[in-house]
Amino acid sequence: MKKLLQSLFIIMFFAVTAMAQDRTITGTVTSADDKQPIPGVSVKIQGAAGGASTNAQGKFSIKVGTSAKTILFSSIGYVEQAKTIGTSDVINAVLATDSKQLNEVVVTSFGVIRQARSLGASVGKVNNEQITQVSEPDVLKTLQGKVAGVDIRASQGTPGAATRIQIRGNTSFTGDAQPLIVVDRVPYSNDQVTTSNQLGGGGAYGSGFSNIDPNDIASIQVLKGSGAAALYGSRASNGVLLITTKSGSATAGKKGLEISLKSSVSLEQIAGLPELQNSFGTGSYGNYSASNGSWGPKFGGTLKEIPAWPAYLAAYPELFPTGKVPYQAYPDNVSSLFKDGYVFENSINLNGGNEKSAFVVTASQLDQSGYVTNSNYNRTNIAVGGSSKLDMGLNIRGNLSYSRSTQEGGFYGETQNGAPSLFSRSLFLGRNWDLSLPFEDKNGNSIIYAGAGQFDNPLWSAKYNTTNTAEERFIANIKADYDITKWANFSVAAGTNVNSLARREVIEVSSRAAEGLGRLTLDDYRKQEIESTALLNLKPKINDDFSFNGLLGFNFNQRTSTRQVDRGNQFIERGIHNLNNTVQQSFLIDSYQRRRIFGVFAEATFGYKNYAFITATGRNDWSSTLPVDNRSYFYPAISGTFIFTDAFKIKSKVLDYGKLRVSYAKVGRDASPYGVSNGFSFNTNFLSVPNASANNKANDPNLKPEFTKEFETGTELSFFSQRINFDFTYYNKISTNLIQAIDAPASSGYEFYNTNIGQISNKGVEIQLTAVPVRTTNFNWNLSLAYTRNKNMVDKLKDGVSRIDLAGFFASTGYSAYAEAGMPYGYLRGSTSARDNEGNLLVDPATGALIDNTEPSIIGDPNPKYKLGFTNTFSYKGISLGVLLDFTKGGSVYSTTIQNELGRGTSKLTEDRETTWVIPGVYGNPNTFQPILDANGNKIQNITRITTNSLYFNGGGASTFATNGADEWSVYDGTVFRLREISLGYTLPKALFKKTPIGSIRVSLTGRNLWFYTPNIPKGTNFDPETNSFGATNIQGIELSTAPTVKRYGFNINITF
Amino acid sequence: MIRKLKYIIPAVILLASSCKKSLDINTDPYSPTSVSENKLLPAAQLA
Structure with missing residues (x-):
């Protein structure tokens, strides 16, 4: 593959050098308002590839061919201008300020393009540059801190590890709470295939989205609320991530061939090592x-x-x-375990065509080696897309992409749980x-x-205990559309996304796990998703005052997955890792699932004088996963927008655009397949006798669809000729009829019962602010702020259900993540130390240690209070500096890494062994859990001194603050300030390659996660609360000896021809 | 417009009419809803 890519590079380089240009046109672009030059204006020849942009003085220079007729000038905030190319070699342009968002369009459900001003719900957008200039191979991580309302969480710091995305909070108990991801009209699952429970080991498994090539992404739009996403149906209650790839957006009208190359190399290191005592x-x-x-x-x-x-x-x-x-002492024994990792990435993008046809090809290769020995991630992507306008009036576009990735790594987790963890x-x-x-x-x-x-x-574990995953994904889709009349367009689109994953997990002989006998686990997973949509888009011209946009559609979705997990225990011959070489084999999973949904939908938007819009939508779904009587369900949405600055003709130098918007939407969601009838399963033969038994889960034959109702309101304001843009959103989302398996009474003969059991609500505020504090001829300063606050609450559970254990572990102590009425989703519950009625800790006078309660209780909430992303971009001539700082307030994390650093006496914090300590509290009775009183009936202050050793690891099992302590002492506030991204870029002067076919060269230095500060986590542990043991699943805030996050230094070069 | 719709509408109706049968797939092929007693007895004895 690498050789193929190298050949492509060489062929394309020589191909472009053969292209000829005839003459050079120069000029200056100024603003009609203040007559000042405008930097960064895009200058293009109509119908031709390539182009130029104005420099800090507003000047440009562009080569034009003999056939060039028109030159186009465009810039955000200005009305595009076209000028005819005559005989003169100098063309100047004066651009008028654009009325805010008059012509701005956004891609909405099913790729339908709408005026931004008519949308009644919040939509976020990220462009290609924000994704590819940050030395981050995982696209989801590049969104961190950039879009209000979007919560991205990493899991582990090893290559290819999963990333979780959530928009406006959790709307499901154990179902998929991640948004619907749509890539070029085809849904794209971000599933994490978990082979071994990550509590007791398991790998740093990846999630599906890591297969995506960031270099092929043209833009990402985030439809945050149900109001914007309702048409997408069942999975839209979690929002929609709408990705348009370059290969999927090939647009006819360009002429010639445009080539861009990108290469990057990055060094990555473990982000935080603990400060150790060496005494x-x-x-x-x-x-x-x-x-x-x-x-x-x-x-x-x-x-x-x-x-x-x-x-x-x-x-x-x-x-x-x-x-x-x-x-x-061996002071470096910890740091010597880790090495410098690297990321190499090369990509080529070809884009060409003529007035009727266009094509795009993107090919990329990524090689990543992590800081842990034998942790690697490699990915190859090839995507081809094209579009053509046929003479009969039919427009056809399609694209095909293929990705193959391999992830190599080890096992993680806490050894106390039997993990073969490195x-x-x-x-x-x-x-x-x-x-x-x-x-x-x-x-x-x-x-x-x-x-x-x-x-x-x-x-040894890094070398021998391995989890290796190979994943392939094909995506293909085709769309044909036809203008029936000037105001009616009919389109049909069909696509498929096929993903296959093969994983081999080896626990070698002599490991702590698998009884030291060795174990092989094979996991084969395949998923195919088919999506087709027919759309009738109506845009009849009514009159100058009134407008109408209508949409009628039909949608079909089918998802099929198969999975086989086979295990062999006890290797016969060491080093041969196949099932035949094991003493005992078992089939852990052999499953097949298929589900279908048909949906019909309609949308109608009425506009008045282009400043007031009302949109009504409705969709009815028929799902295969629900009982026949409940399989059809309808859900409506309505939204309105009002551009008051236009309505009231406000001509202010301060406020130049003001929009109010409000929406209400209801979105239905079906169940998991096979959840409405009871069945039997076959067991392993007993004494050669085949046998079967009833499944342990009974299903509700009257299961109903889940519904999410969401109210959203907000405003968009623009000040000082768009120098300041403000977008505020408030939402209130209630998800009802949530489906979940609960414990069943033993008398029923089942362990679990799957039914509609509860309700979750999410309320929140989002603020997106962009501003240009300084704009001069040579220097620009742009800033962007994204604020996200979401309050999640489980409102109610079915009568008789007090709480649901979401993770199902540590059953003996009750420590886990739970859903419980009146509590935030996934709150942490575990053992606590006893306190008196005034909150004083009770101390055992015999040991000076704490007295622990017998029943677990609340110990933390992993949901952050709010998140803030703050981006500053400074540009001076061809140099730009971008800095993204983000801040997460709150969000508890239970960390066994910190617990062990303290409990095992390795942390620098434990170095003071001379001092003895008194736990602040009062003496208590370990049997009655009441304070001990003196002769006068007063509580007795604890004065029993204990050693540092006892403070963190008390001999005899007495409870203190780390090992053997109550769970609550290992829960920390995850508040963190972070330097997420920094990039310094330079666009080389065109004069350097004036006589070459090179259009532009840009080089940049980037840094990622270079610094973080955690005020409420023990100093010196350098623990990053962004790590999480359970990857892209709903369980958050639990860290069980995971691989720490990484920091990365990168160099990128982009060349266009 | 009307002339063209006469092709589109029947196609949509045809598509929709095939939906109902296509939705009757909610039975796990690997988990039968009934098994013979001679398969259940050994498991019951073991329990």
């Missing part, structure tokens, strides 16, 4: 032992040598002739552990420094 080795309470915790004696004291670790001595006696090793000790290694020693014995078995089987040596 104490392993042991407890100052005494040495070959344990995990670094609570042993001080280095440099009387203890000079310790016995060689038993596993090492047994494996390599020749390395330890005295049987002893020095007792000393991060089980990595960030809190014993301070006297010498990681330069071999990580395996002469037979290839993991050897460690503490007791056998307690964890896997991280270096």
